[in-house]
Amino acid sequence: xxxxxxxxxxxxxxxxxxxxxxxxxxxxxxxxxxxxxxxxxxxxxxxxxxxxxxxxxxxxxxxxxxxxxxxxxxxxxxxxxxxxxxxxxxxxxxxxxxxxxxxxxxxxxxxxxxxxxxxxxxxxxxxxxxxxxxxxxxxxxxxxxxxxxxxxxxxxxxxxxxxxxxxxxxxxxxxxxxxxxxxxxxxxxxxxxxxxxxxxxxxxxxxxxxxxxxxxxxxxxxxxxxxxxxxxxxxxxxxxxxxxxxxxxxxxxxxxxxxxxxxxxxxxxxxxxxxxxxxxxxxxxxxxxxxxxxxxxxxxxxxxxxxxxxxxxxxxxxxxxxxxxxxxxxxxxxxxxxxxxxxxxxxxxxxxxxxxxxxxxxxxxxxxxxxxxxxxxxxxxxxxxxxxxxxxxxxxxxxxxxxxxxxxxxxxxxxxxxxxxxxxxxxxxxxxxxxxxxxxxxxx
Amino acid sequence: xxxxxxxxxxxxxxxxxxxxxxxxxxxxxxxxxxxxxxxxxxxxxxxxxxxxxxxxxxxxxxxxxxxxxxxxxxxxxxxxxxxxxxxxxxxxxxxxxxxxxxxxxxxxxxxxxxxxxxxxxxxxxxxxxxxxxxxxxxxxxxxxxxxxxxxxxxxxxxxxxxxxxxxxxxxxxxxxxxxxxxxxxxxxxxxxxxxxxxxxxxxxxxxxxxxxxxxxxxxxxxxxxxxxxxxxxxxxxxxxxxxxxxxxxxxxxxxxxxxxxxxxxxxxxxxxxxxxxxxxxxxxxxxxxxxxxxxxxxxxxxxxxxxxxxxxxxxxxxxxxxxxxxxxxxxxxxxxxxxxxxxxxxxxxxxxxxxxxxxxxxxxxxxxxxxxxxxxxxxxxxxxxxxxxxxxxxxxxxxxxxx
Numbered sequence: 143x144x145x146x147x148x149x150x151x152x153x154x155x156x157x158x159x160x161x162x163x164x165x166x167x168x169x170x171x172x173x174x175x176x177x178x179x180x181x182x183x184x185x186x187x188x189x190x191x192x193x194x195x196x197x198x199x200x201x202x203x204x205x206x207x208x209x210x211x212x213x214x215x216x217x218x219x220x221x222x223x224x225x226x227x228x229x230x231x232x233x234x235x236x237x238x239x240x241x242x243x244x245x246x247x248x249x250x251x252x253x254x255x256x257x258x259x260x261x262x263x264x265x266x267x268x269x270x271x272x273x274x275x276x277x278x279x280x281x282x283x284x285x286x287x288x289x290x291x292x293x294x295x296x297x298x299x300x301x302x303x304x305x306x307x308x309x310x311x312x313x314x315x316x317x318x319x320x321x322x323x324x325x326x327x328x329x330x331x332x333x334x335x336x337x338x339x340x341x342x343x344x345x346x347x348x349x350x351x352x353x354x355x356x357x358x359x360x361x362x363x364x365x366x367x368x369x370x371x372x373x374x375x376x377x378x379x380x381x382x383x384x385x386x387x388x389x390x391x392x393x394x395x396x397x398x399x400x401x402x403x404x405x406x407x408x409x410x411x412x413x414x415x416x417x418x419x420x421x422x423x424x425x426x427x428x429x430x431x432x433x434x435x436x437x438x439x440x441x442x443x444x445x446x447x448x449x450x451x452x453x454x455x456x457x458x459x460x461x462x463x464x465x466x467x468x469x470x471x472x473x474x475x476x477x478x479x480x481x482x483x484x485x486x487x488x489x490x491x492x493x494x495x496x497x498x499x500x501x502x503x504x505x506x507x508x509x510x511x512x513x514x515x516x517x518x519x520x521x522x523x524x525x526x527x528x529x530x531x532x533x534x535x536x537x538x539x540x541x542x543x544x545x546x547x548x549x550x551x552x553x554x555x556x557x558x559x560x561x562x563x564x565x566x567x568x569x570x571x572x573x574x575x576x577x578x579x580x581x582x583x584x585x586x
Numbered sequence: 587x588x589x590x591x592x593x594x595x596x597x598x599x600x601x602x603x604x605x606x607x608x609x610x611x612x613x614x615x616x617x618x619x620x621x622x623x624x625x626x627x628x629x630x631x632x633x634x635x636x637x638x639x640x641x642x643x644x645x646x647x648x649x650x651x652x653x654x655x656x657x658x659x660x661x662x663x664x665x666x667x668x669x670x671x672x673x674x675x676x677x678x679x680x681x682x683x684x685x686x687x688x689x690x691x692x693x694x695x696x697x698x699x700x701x702x703x704x705x706x707x708x709x710x711x712x713x714x715x716x717x718x719x720x721x722x723x724x725x726x727x728x729x730x731x732x733x734x735x736x737x738x739x740x741x742x743x744x745x746x747x748x749x750x751x752x753x754x755x756x757x758x759x760x761x762x763x764x765x766x767x768x769x770x771x772x773x774x775x776x777x778x779x780x781x782x783x784x785x786x787x788x789x790x791x792x793x794x795x796x797x798x799x800x801x802x803x804x805x806x807x808x809x810x811x812x813x814x815x816x817x818x819x820x821x822x823x824x825x826x827x828x829x830x831x832x833x834x835x836x837x838x839x840x841x842x843x844x845x846x847x848x849x850x851x852x853x854x855x856x857x858x859x860x861x862x863x864x865x866x867x868x869x870x871x872x873x874x875x876x877x878x879x880x881x882x883x884x885x886x887x888x889x890x891x892x893x894x895x896x897x898x899x900x901x902x903x904x905x906x907x908x909x910x911x912x913x914x915x916x917x918x919x920x921x922x923x924x925x926x927x928x929x930x931x932x933x934x935x936x937x938x939x940x941x942x943x944x945x946x947x948x949x950x951x952x953x954x955x956x957x958x959x960x961x962x963x964x965x966x967x968x969x970x971x972x973x974x975x976x977x978x979x980x981x982x983x984x985x986x987x988x989x
Contacts, residue, residue, distance in 0.1 A: 165882045172875055176868070211701065252840065265842065349687070375688075387737050459624070460861075463868060466617050470872070473610045474879035480603060481886030537860045573602070 144502075145509070152510040159482055163514065166478045170518025173471025174559045175525035179533060180464040182526070182551055184457045186544045187352065191344045191443050192280050195405070198241075199278065200412070200440035202402045204230060204423060208381035209433035222437050223379060223398040224348075224450065228366070230426075231400040235272075239418045240404035241411070242274035245362045246345050247400055250372040251325035253358065255311055258323075266307070267375075268324060269346075269356040270365035276302070276333075278405045279345065281355075284308075286318035286333035289361060293332075297363030301329035307357045308334045322358070327368060329360060339543040344443035345403060347377065348450030352540040366393065396431075404440075412440065472566040479514070479567055483507060483574040494579035504575040511567030512560060519559025526555065589911045593918060604919055607883065611923025611959065614876045616931040618869060619955040623947045625865035628858045636684050636851065637750075637786035637799075639720030642675070643847040644826055645683045645814045650807070651838035657807040658735050664833070665712065668813065671828045673821035678718035680711040680814050681740055681806050682789055683847075684799075685854040689789025692741060692800060695771040696757050704756045706749070706772075706798035707788025710740035711814075712805055716748070718816045719786065721801075724751055726766035726781030729803040740804030741772055748781045752797035772800060791854040810842060822846060877966040884912065884970035895974050896981030905975040912971035913964060920963040924956045 156163045190196050205222045207213040214221040226234075235243045246269070253266035273288040275281065289300040301322060308317055321328050335355075342351040364370075369389040378399035384391040406412045419438040426432045441449060490503055498506075527547070534545040547555075597604045650657045661679050668677045682689040684707075693702035709715070712733045716723070729746060736743045747770075754762035757770065762782070769776045786799040817825035826844065833839055852859070888895070895908055931947065 162882060162886070165878055169875055169879065172871060176871060250842075383739075383742075460864065463617060463621060463865075466613065467868065467872060470610065470613045470617065471875055473606060473613065474875060477603065477606050477610065477879060478882045478886075480606070481883060484886065484890060533864075536863050538856060569602070 144505075148506045148509040149513065151506060152513045155482075155486065155510060156513065159485060162478055162482045162485075166475045166482065166514050167517045167521060169471050169475045169478065170515060170559055170563050171521035171525055173468040173475075174519060174522030174555060174562075175529055176471075177464045177468040177558075178522065178526040178547075178551065178555045179529040180457075180460045182530060182547050183533065183537075183544055184461050185551065186341055186546070187457060189341060191340055191342055192278075195278075195280070196444070197442060198405050198407055199443055200404050200406060200415075201443075201446045202226065202234065202404055202419070203437075203439040203441065204419070204432070205434045205437040206230060206396060206398065206426075206432055207434055212434070213381075220435065220437060222439060224446070225398045225401050227396055227398050228393045228400055231402045233422065234402065234404075234419075237418070237422070240406050240415055242278040242405035244272055244275045244278050244345070244403040244405075245400050246271055246275075246403065247362060247365060247376060248346075248356060248372075249365060249370045250375050251370070253307070254323050256321050256323045256328055263323075266324065266358055267356040268358045268360055268365075268370075270360050270362045270370075272362055274405070275359065278403065279340065281338055281340075282336035284334050284336040285316045286331070289332050294361050294363060297361055297365075297367040299327055299329045299364055300332045300361065302333040302335060302359040303331055304335050304355065304357050305337050324358065324360075325370070329358075329364075335359075339541075341541060341543055342443075342447060343541075344447055346401060348447055351447060352544060354541050354543075406440075416440065468562070472562055475514075475518075475563065476566045476570060479511065479570040480573070483570050486574065487577055490574055490577045491579055494577065500575050503577075504571060507571040507574050508564065508567070511564050511571060515560040515563030515567070516556065518563060519556035522559055523552065523555045589907075589914050590918075593911070593915050596915075603883070607919050608923040608926060610876070610879065611920050611963070612927035612930055614872060615924050615927030615955060615959050616934060618872055618959070619927075619931050619947055619951055620934070621865045621868045621872070622955065623951050625862045625869065628862035628865070631791075631858050632855050632862070634787070635785050636847070637719065637721055637783070638684060638847055639816055640847050640851065642817045642819060642822055643718075643720070643814065644817070644822060645680075645686075645812055645843070645845060645847070645850075646829060646833070646841060647810055647812050647843040648833055649810050649838075649840050649842070651836060651840075654737065654807065658805065661712075661805060661807065661811060664813065665714075667832055668815060668829055669714075671825065671832070673818050673825040673828060674815055675818050676714055676718040676816045678711045678715040678814050679805055680709050680715060680718075680812050681804075682707075682709055683812055683814060683850065684709075684787045684789060685791050685850050686789055687854060690739070690741075691788065692772050693774075694753065694757065694798070694800070695774075696768075698771055698774070698776065704753070704798060705795050706753050706800045707790075707793075707796075708741055708800050708802070709786070710736075710744065710802045710804040710806055713803065715801065715803075715814075716783070718814050720816065721783040721786055723748075723781050724784050725754075725763050726779065728781060730780070731803065733803045733805050735805050735807055738806055738808050740806045741800070741802055742775065744772075744777060744802035744804045746780045746803065747772065747777045748783055748801040749779055750786050750797060750799045751782050751784055752795075753799065754779075754782050756795075756798065777802075791858075873962060877962055880916070880963050880966035881970065884916065884967045885973070887915075888912070888970045888974040891974075892977055892981060895977045896979055899977060899979035908975040908977075909968075909971045912967055912974055916963050916967040917960065920960050924959055927959075928952055928956070 192199060203222045203224060204226060206227055207223065212220045213223050231245050235245065248267060248269045250265060250267055252263035254263035272294050273291065276283060276288045284305065288302060293300050308314060311322065317331050317334060320331050322331060338355055340355060343353060343355060344351060376399060378397050380395060380397035382396045384395035384397065406415050416438065423432050423436050423438060493503060530545040534542040650660045652660050665677055665679060668674055690708045692706050692708050694704050694706050695702045713729060716728055731746065734743050751762060754765040758765050765779050766782060768779050770779060785797065787796050788799050790796060815825060815829055830841060830844065833841065931952065
């Protein structure tokens with residue numbers, strides 16, 4: 143009962159000093175909004191990309207580089223390329239020692255329906271990979287199912303398309319069994335993906351980790367067999383030139399360009415796979431390759447992104463700055479609360495004189511800061527949503543999925559606002575509750 | 587100034603409020619200075635020259651719809667046709683475009699058998715490349731031979747190169763001009779340096795050696811080629827339309843990319859641009875919140891001291907005295923806050939620069955920031971102080987008035 147009365151009192155007091163009270167609410171809201179915006183972006187960037195698979199997905203890295211010099215060295219430490227040669231990828235894939243194998247490459251071509259005119263074609267980014275891609279990275283499938291093992295082996299012309307492409311070409315209808323034309327080739331659609339906000343998109347180039355997944359997915363062998371190559375899309379590095387300029391020569395060369403991910407369950411499988419890699423490299427060594435020190439690396443998505451410095455320091459700086467900003471706003475609101483409570487000296491001394499205990503006065507003012515904090519938190523949440531909208535405009539190079547709060551953050555925001563404002567309100571509240579009874583009454 | 591003593595005495599009388607105020611100013615100052623410095627630092631990256639004639643240049647990435655053997659002739663024809671367009675100043679074929687995020691990098695060494703000394707970006711093109719890019723030769727001379735041809739990796743067949751001044755300085759730190767005429771080793775192949783250009787950035791804006799570039803006169807006849815076009819001033823849109831119009835006349839032609847260099851630059855520096863915008867927002871919001879806070883507190887102080895103000899007025903103080911008192915009080919507290927903030931900023935900055943590889947904030951920033959902070963505080967106090975001055979001296983006659 144008394145609680146309700148305190149809330150009523152708090153609301154009356156809010157209306158008595160509208161300017162001061164609104165200033166307090168706005169200050170808290172601005173601080174909360176700024177912090178939550180930066181926190182959201184940083185939280186979404188550092189999120190585990192595939193939930194539940196933090197220690198079962200690994201990027202395979204081998205040291206197949208030039209015997210004469212290291213791929214890259216930092217001080218004493220020697221670094222290995224992030225990707226493999228085509229032949230190593232093929233050998234590891236065929237050996238089939240892991241639960242799932244996901245090679246990553248791609249190209250770019252003109253995408254249209256077979257019956258559309260050439261002028262209607264739009265450039266599409268194609269991801270060439272394996273059927274395991276979808277199960278290993280938990281890609282949600284709306285219609286159909288991934289291509290078969292046979293399709294992987296034979297390089298069949300089959301494709302999985304993104305929800306966006308399905309919307310554009312087929313109005314969102316189930317398009318499984320239909321065909322699309324990519325450049326000169328016709329692919330049969332076997333599955334359509336659902337919206338897939340995978341963040342960070344760890345599996346390809348680290349530089350593009352905060353972009354959306356690609357439009358079309360095809361078997362790796364389909365790209366290779368049809369010699370599809372976009373010279374200014376797919377990065378590759380060679381320490382020795384291919385024999386000639388043909389595509390076969392490139393495939394059998396020492397050029398590295400295929401990212402290769404494996405899924406391994408548990409530390410024992412990981413250990414076994416490491417042993418397998420070691421024996422594989424030993425074998426290759428015997429035949430004249432791999433003349434450098436043996437460095438076989440299995441990196442988790444987070445390790446890989448950290449290694450490639452995909453997550454920039456700017457983020458941490460921004461988070462630190464916004465935290466300071468929140469503290470500042472709270473200090474500010476603390477000052478304003480002091481001012482607000484000071485205007486109530488008379489009221490407190492009167493309440494104390496007619497029998498209210500210190501504790502009751504303390505509660506009353508706590509409820510008041512609670513009210514201010516709640517209002518500030520609610521306003522802050524709205525401001526943060528608006529801010530994120532603006533951010534997705536400004537940060538066009540990042541996927542707009544980064545700029546979305548999930549339920550956790552939506553709940554967290556008002557909680558932080560309320561607890562922080564109550565905490566910073568303590569000093570003014572304690573000071574107000576210390577007022578002696580009837581001390582001010584003589585002046586009435 | 588004779589208000590000085592009473593002001594300091596009041597601090598002793600009630601300590602919490604001024605202490606909080608000082609703390610708030612110190613913290614604000616610290617963040618403000620750091621954020622403003624970072625924003626400016628990011629912004630300075632944006633304004634680095636790329637070396638190109640940025641406002642008038644665009645590029646198109648297109649295919650050569652013919653057999654490998656006929657491509658050299660195709661390029662030749664395309665170049666001469668585009669060059670004849672009235673809106674086009676100059677056109678070149680090139681192996682890459684600065685800042686696009688896609689390009690080739692090379693190892694550069696001064697000795698044949700040594701490890702590489704540094705890295706560099708690479709562009710290969712025809713005779714007109716220097717003119718199309720708008721590069722300024724600062725030593726040596728341009729290319730003399732007719733261009734060579736290669737299917738890919740033109741630097742393998744090149745014999746003469748032109749390098750940027752930054753690269754020359756990295757190779758010959760004592761006197762970079764001596765590089766002209768020297769033989770240097772590009773991916774272990776000897777090349778003669780014919781000239782040095784002032785600036786030309788490589789393909790990656792974030793690269794540590796983005797200012798290092800090597801130019802060679804080799805036309806690459808791969809399936810896709812970049813045409814770099816420099817338009818007459820004010821006629822870029824026409825030039826783009828006419829170029830595409832010409833290119834599309836050919837059957838089987840595809841335009842993969844078409845971008846003005848300004849777009850390229852904007853995309854390349856998107857991260858820096860966004861960061862500097864965000865930091866600017868931080869600065870603006872921070873100033874606003876602080877100003878509001880100072881305003882609120884000053885107003886409160888005035889309300890609390892209404893009677894004292896009335897008494898002073900009754901005893902003969904002018905309105906200016908009352909305004910002066912509040913302004914001086916604010917100024918004093920702000921200066922103490924700034925002083926504290928300076929120390930904190932410097933301590934924090936040392937830590938920051940250790941953690942984040944940031945440069946230390948220069949002293950001018952602290953000075954300018956301090957002055958701005960002081961002005962901000964004064965501006966926020968002015969309105970409440972004027973309100974204080976309008977308190978009627980007659981208020982003293984009303985005993986018991988509290989608010």
